[in-house]
Amino acid sequence: MENMHLDQHISKQFNTDLEKLRTAVLEMGGLVEGQLADAVKAIETGSMRLAEKVQETEDEVNQYEVNIDAQCTEVLARRQPAASDLRLVLIVSKAIRDLERVGDESSKIARMAIELSDEETDPDGFVELRHMSSNVQKMLNAALDAFARFDVPAALKVMREDKHVDREYKSAIREMVTMMMEDPRSISRVLNVIWSLRALERIGDHARNIAEHVIYLVRGTDVRHISIKEIEKQLDQDQ
Template sequence: MDKLHLDRHISRQFNVELEALRTQLLEMGGLVEQQVTDAVASIESGDTALAEKVIVNEDRVDDFEIELDEQATLVLARRQPAASDLRLVLAVIKAVRDLERIGDEAQKVAKMAIALSGEGANRRGATELRHIGASVLTMMNQGLDAFARFDAEAALRVVEADESVDREYKTAIREMVTYMMEDPREISRVMNVLWALRALERIGDHVRNICEHVVYLVRGLDIRHISLDEAEAKILNQ
C-alpha cells in the first residue's frame, strides 16, 4: 500500500487543512455512494419512495461540491502547495467534480425507476440493470477505499473493472435493441431501461476517473491515455 504523509509540514494548520480536505472528500464520497446504492435498489425493486429520496438528496451532493471547491481554492491561495501536497489538492478538486456528476447520474437512474414503475410488470432489462448496477457499486466502494488508503494498485484494479463494465454495457445495449425490434410496443419501456443503463455506465466512467486521480496523486503518473498494461508496468516498476 502506498502512503502519503499529510502531517510533515512546519505549519500545523496546513496539516489540518490538508487532512480536512481529504476527510470531507470521503464524506462526500460516502453520500454519493449511498445515492448510487439507493438508485440501483429503487430501479430493481420499483420502490418509488426510495427513488424520490435520491432525487431530493442530490441537493446535499451539490452543497458538498460548493464547500469543497471553496476549501481547496483557499488552500491553493494561502499555502501555494508543491509536489505531493499540490497533487492532493488537485486530486480533490477533480474528484469532487466526478463525485458530483456521479450524483447527477444516480438521480437519472432514480427518475427512470419512477418512470419504469408505471409501465407494468414487464421485467425485460431487469437482469442487465442488476448486473451492471452491482458492478458499478463494487467499483464505487473500491474506488473510494483506494482514495482513502492512497493505494495506487487498488485504484488500477478499479480502472480495469471499468473496462469490464463497458463490455457488459455494450452487450446489454444490443439485447435491448433486439427487444425493441421484436416488439415495437416495448420501445417506450426499453428506452427508459437504456437511459438507466447509460447512467450506470457513466457512473463507472467517473469512478474510473477518480481512480486515475489516485494514481497521479500517489505515484505522479498520468495514466489517462495509455493502456492498462502500460499503466500496470509503470506502477509496478516504479
C-alpha cells in the first residue's frame, strides 16, 4: 500500500471533504457490484424479479454519480486543491463515470436475462458466461479495493487480469459463432448470450480504467494506452 494521507491538512473540514469523496466512491462501487452480481444471477436463474431489480437500481447509481460530481465541483471551488489532493478529486470524477458505465452494462445483462427467461433449458454459452462473469466480478472488486487502499501493485494485478478476460471473451465468441453455424435455430438465443458476454468484457475494461486511475492518483503517472511491461518499467524509474 502506498502513502496517501487524507488527514494531514490544516483544515479539518478539508480532511473531511476528501474522506467523504473517497467513501462515496466506495459506496457507489458497492452498489454497482451488487447490481452486477444480481444481473449475472438473473441470467443464470431466469429470475425476472432480479432482472427488474437491476434495472430499478440504475436510477440510484445515476444519482450517486450526479451527487459525487457535485461534491467534486464544490471541493475544487472552495478548496482549490493542489498536487495529490487535486489528483484525488479528478480521479474520483473519472472513477464514478466508469462505475456508472458498469451499471449500464449490468442493466444490459438484465435485459438479456429477461429475453432468455422463457427458455426451458440453459441456452448454449452459459458455461462461458458463468466463468467470465466470475472473473469480471473479481476484477471489479479488486479495482475498488485497490482504490480503497491506494494500492498500486493491486491495481497492476487488475490490469494484468484484464488481458486474461479479453482472451477469454474472444475464445467464447468463437464458440458462440460455431454454435450458430452448427444450429441456425439457436441464433436468437446465442446472440443474447453474446451481448451479455460483450457487456461483461466492457465491465472488465472499466475495472481496468479504475486501476489505471489508482496508479495516476498515487504516483502521478498516466498509464493509459501503455503496455503492462512499460508501466512497470516506468513506475520503477519513478521510484
